[in-house]
Amino acid sequence: DTGVSQNPRHKITKRGQNVTFRCDPISEHNRLYWYRQTLGQGPEFLTYFQNEAQLEKSRLLSDRFSAERPKGSFSTLEIQRTEQGDSAMYLCASSPLWPGSTDTQYFGPGTRLTVL
């Protein structure tokens, strides 16, 4: 399968713990996006990278959240001191960015986080 992969698919944690999610984009896609989706809502943009550079962060991304893409390939999203309000589906998407492309984003299956 050459699509976007995310791990783990499910994570249950206790309030106050730190969690880290991983996203592996489609090979050679140089843009990588993170979104969060709560029940009954559409996904909300969190941040995105072009290669290893983090170009934009939403105001939804509080100080407890940090995202990295150290070598311009996979990315991690870490949440420190989790709160119950962090319970959501965390989605990753990747897109190509080369001349003539239209930055179509392809999504992974998501990581569902439950904070107890």
Place this chain on the structure above:
Amino acid sequence: DAKTTQPTSMDCAEGRAANLPCNHSTISGNEYVYWYRQIHSQGPQYIIHGLKNNETNEMASLIITEDRKSSTLILPHATLRDTAVYYCIVRVDKIIFGKGTRLHILP
């Protein structure tokens, strides 16, 4: 905020064409119209996109009005597997999702 308006839900009989409307009256000249769908508990799936011309691929057709203020996604022969939330999006870079249209395919 999302720049599109879609009906909250729609029903379509299996085997018939599903026509999903979307209004985007404030679309800018460089913004594309994208459609995604999301089946329960899965990530959004790309369907189709266009700028001003009508587009067709193996999944669907996209009809964009001449003034670009609205569009229609057409699933030519709906099946039960097409039951999903369909999002119409206008964008240049990051996606701002609205609430989408919940499409129910009726057997």
